[in-house]
Amino acid sequence: MMEHGRKYVEGKEIPAEMLHEILLKLPTRDVVRCSLVSRLWRSAVKNSSFRKLHDASHVAAAAPPEVLMVSEHRKRKGRCAEASVFNVSSGKPMCHVVNPPGYSLTNVCGGFLCFAPTEEDRVQPAILCNPATGEKLKLPETPMSGWHDLVALGFSPSTSERKLFRYTGMMTSSKKYLDVYTLGESSGWRRHTYIPRHGPRCGSHLPVLVGGKLYVVIDRPEGYRRKPDRILVIDVASEMHCTYRLPRFEAGVQVNAFELRGQLCLAVSDGGWCKHPKVQFWVMPPLDRLVYSEDEGTELNWDLRYSFYIEGDFKRNFPFICFSDPPRGVWLDDKEMLCYRLGNTLYKYDTNAGSVSPNSEPLQWNQKLVLPPMPRRLDGQWGIYPGYRPTLLSPLTFLSPPSKEEEEIQQFERALLETLRTHMSQNVGSAVDERAAKRICGRINSSDVSLFPDIFKFR
Structure with a gap:
């Protein structure tokens, strides 16, 4: 952002310092939108010093995960x-x-x-x-x-x-x-x-x-x-x-890790080997400091937070699981819904409804969605x-x-380029017509501007 000069928006001028302070208080997505207001605002957002300050601000640090x-x-x-x-x-x-x-x-x-x-x-x-x-x-x-x-x-x-x-x-x-x-x-x-x-x-x-x-x-x-x-x-x-050692789950063979409200959580599934396939979610206790163990694995008190049955004919959908396991994934969306993907099926559970007790029956999914399969030719x-x-x-x-x-x-490339340019100017400079040079420059500026795209593009 320029230290001097003033910004004009809808006929009203805003001091550069004030614009700077306003943008620093906005979330990243809003700053991106502000860059579309005018060229001056876009220039302010593109400034490397401003971008560093915004990244270090409390607004960026407190942004919820997406x-x-x-x-x-x-x-x-x-x-x-x-x-x-x-x-x-x-x-x-x-x-x-x-x-x-x-x-x-x-x-x-x-x-x-x-x-x-x-x-x-x-x-x-x-x-x-x-x-x-x-x-x-x-x-x-x-x-x-x-x-x-x-x-x-x-x-x-x-x-x-x-x-x-x-x-x-x-x-x-x-x-x-x-x-x-x-x-x-x-x-x-x-x-x-x-x-x-x-x-x-x-x-x-x-x-x-x-x-x-x-x-x-x-x-x-x-x-x-x-x-x-x-x-x-x-x-x-x-x-x-x-x-550290993983929790001692019953027959877990597939593990996916993700962040659950500031803690590490593991989604552990038995892979369909059991009669009633199950997935459990274990939360790792906070680590104040790392503890080294010569046997390559310190025991921890993992917390079993959620447990579910995996619905459907698992073996029929994935008959070759022992050789090629279906893609999996787990995350928490912006509505506090726990999402678990297994192949082309997405299971959802509202975490506001509570967690499971150690000796209770598995919970029930709130939603079960079928995802579109990726075309085989791709x-x-x-x-x-x-x-x-x-x-x-x-x-x-x-x-x-x-x-x-x-x-x-x-240094070599700069010296070589400078020598070539000096040699060219001595031999060719006098033969170049000034009007022709202006016409060439005009054509370059008007038709070949696409050769120099702006690398900073907002989506």
Whole structure:
């Protein structure tokens, strides 16, 4: 925002300082709408200093979490990975992201989406995207070797730092590592040794960010099957990490983690192996501090909050569950409805109606909806991602300073361009007709303006 000058709206002038204060008190979605008032307001919202102040304001911090629907698919020609992002509450599209082949959404962190390669070439760098502005940034590639099983973005409210975590395994060793990069810093990647007997599977258990900690369900290998057995907790600020044992559920084989009113909650289902399939929701107790245990799993007193039967002919709908489990998902919508997706069925329960007691019968779902299936000819998938809090902060804010090698390349390119321009002006400048030059400039400004689109687009 300009320090001097005045803004004019409907014939009335507003001091720049007052406009600044007004916009800082508005939620992100309202600020986006205000940018459509005039070019001056749009310019004020685009200002990087204002966007940083708004992101750090109490209004942005107190914003209620929203739920995103992300539809990912591939174009067979060129195999580029595309993702369409929608806000479930408003039902409106937010942005369309085109990534290199093999990329997929790994997690949502505040107002940013983190994309990383999950197939083909996993050594490629992660991509950070802000769906509210449509901007994205390719983060630095890690120079450390290893085949990653998980990439997740985390945020620490205490330090206001955003960090990228990369869970890495070695092909020739059983050792595991946590590679960490603080966004925007020049220090680069750091490596922490971690030697578990468990590990996350890429795309199997998505990480969840709650209160400055990342939670990832990890599996214990058992022959050809992998059983969820522990949960890995990473403190974003201190980068300390440890594991805790999952609750001792009856026959749980499928686990989905999500945030339930500021606490981590696990949706545990028996996978249809029982006569009456059931799903239970366990809440993790608050962790004041992380407790390290040499046996890789401290016991916790989990709280059983909800329990339901899964209705319908489960085995008939999913006969090959042992080889290909149907997609699942769980979230809490803006109306306090607990939503559980199993394949193409969505179950809903009003959490205001109460929870289950330890020895009582399972609760009854309030709604059961049939979701439209994705056409078979499309190579894609869709998922629900809760915990989104919109922000105006640009991913370009975290652009790391250039390395010495990059600085040398930039200096060389500037010197080369300057030499070429000097040579051209000495030999060609006198032969250029001034009127012809004006006509050329006019044609460029009028017809080729689409070559320079505004990267800041509000949806």
